[in-house]
Amino acid sequence: MSAPEFKYEITRGFLPGHRACAGCGQASAVRLIMETVGPQCIVANTTGCLEVFSTPHPESAWGVPWVHSLFENSAAVASGIEAALRKQGKLSGVKVLAFGGDGATLDIGFGALSGMFERGHDVLYFCMDNEAYMNTGIQRSGSTPFAAATTTSPAGRESFGEDRPKKDLPAIAAAHGIPYVATAAMSFFADLRRKVKKALEIEGPRYIQVHVPCPPGWGYEERLSVEVGKLAVECGMYPLVEWENGKVTRVRKIKKIPVEEYLKGQRRFRHLFRTEEGKAQLPKIQEIADENIEKYGLAD
């Protein structure tokens, strides 16, 4: 029996050989994004998993110009790159991209991101959302969902994990009135590609927040990243929405499965299934999903 033919076009974007964990949702998503963007771009990357697993000196997985400065300043660094290209007259041919994790984007780099939006820079910013500080050891971020256990929001005798809901950064981004905001998911390849393509055709600040499952951070088998990501979307926990100039223009309809289907396979939520008190939290999470479903008309 001959081995199946493996067709993989090596583009000038994000190349194989990096050190991401097996099953890393972010690595797959970045590959999809970079294949869609093509080689005529410059990438500014925050400190975080993507930076660390792709550029241990003297190696680099980037076939395009790429710069990493600090944790919280990619939006500002990208603004500077954009301003330089504008001055050089090269902005029309080169796309300026920024990548940040959810901690870098929702928490420590929030001011810089808002500044980039408000100043109208021609930058496409990707928030790679794995819902905690995974690179530093799974600490809670502003993007950690309600009831998820992390190393700084652990479940315990008097705790059910994270006690606050996830910060709604896409809505905050949209409130800036920027031309394009979208949520996407690694698990929905075609949808992600379509959103990247659409964003590339728009000028100005654009924000795409990509749901990227994390096997070691969430606690599930590496082979299940696509499945887990799909369940998040299909239960309403991670609505896939597009905003143009501050208005919702398109949503992805979902199957509306119960949230337990998404939660039960993950270590970060297992405390919810072990005690009666834990199980009593589940309706609160279903409520969050139901609110999303109603707000965006996900199941109509």
Next chain:
Amino acid sequence: MRKMIEGSRAVAEAVGLCRPDVISAYPITPQTHIVEDLSQMVADGDIDAQYVRVESEHSAASVCLGAVAAGSRAYSATTSQGLMLMAEVLYNIAGMRLPLVITGVNRALSAPLSIWNDHQDTMALRDTGWLQLYAENSQEVLDMHIQAYKISEDDRVLLPVMVCMDGYVLTHTYESVDMPTQEEVDAFLPRYDPLYKLDPDDPYTLGAFADPSLYQEMRYEIQQDALGSKAVIKEAARDFKASFGRWMGDVLDPYQCDDAETIFIGLGTVVGTLKEWVDVKRGQGEKVGALKLRCFRPFPLEELREALGNAKRVVVVEKAVGVGAYGIVAAEVRAALYGQANMPPVTCAMAGLGGRDITFETFEEMLKRAQAGESDFFAGMRAELLEAS
């Protein structure tokens, strides 16, 4: 062309003559007229630059970082709290070997809140990898910016330069300056043409992380190039003199030091006052001299040893306190002289903090107490406040 302008204006015009592609600054915490003047020059089309109005100094420095990485010349100015907020990015810029010039306007740090002059802000950033030059007057600060870009972008250096100027005393003072023409500056300062930049047609990865097998050598290289930049700073001062006919020192600038028994060391505008006072003392037959420490990073170790070798006494006019230890400059001067034959005693006279005037009386007090053998003290204190507490 000679003109009577504010110190901030002199800097803005000098920066404009250096043709920055990207300027980024934050308005307060606090700011000076430098960036307001540059904004107006951009608004009037007098300089062709992108002006990025950011939401913080952290982002101002980050925008400059991105712009330089993309192959453009950039500029920012800030002071005090703003410099502190930039600190993380300043280390990063130096570590990434990105040439950049910013003006570090010297003002005190909070708390208590003070917008007035001293040197605690830039001194706190002395180990960032940035080269630090301190200007005495408007002409020097103007000329220093033009030299700073040349030094920073030199392939032998590739380190950012902070031009330090005293807040209010220099930024808000009107002085007569000789403003060079665009042609003169263009002839002295070539267009920025980096070895490496972010370019899709020739992609590089900038800012990769280094594990313990690599990091130390990278710091070593920065250290070597920072030390080596002293030669480039001297060269820039000489070339500048050849082009513009002006000389205000290179790493040091001695005044009446050759036969001086007591040499006062100062940085920035206090040197002007010191020179006046030295003239008065010389008139009274006292052999005092003034030594301007024009370049604090790299630290001019050998030059200081030579300049101070024959003095009987050295007094450092210290405008930054290394709280819990010693005056920052004095500690380094002492270290430079340590082990030298006939090492003169070095007195650390802390003064001028938070905008307190340093006058002839302050120098007299410093001299008297140094002669009496005091080594570390605050000069120009209000005794009644201390008694009250």
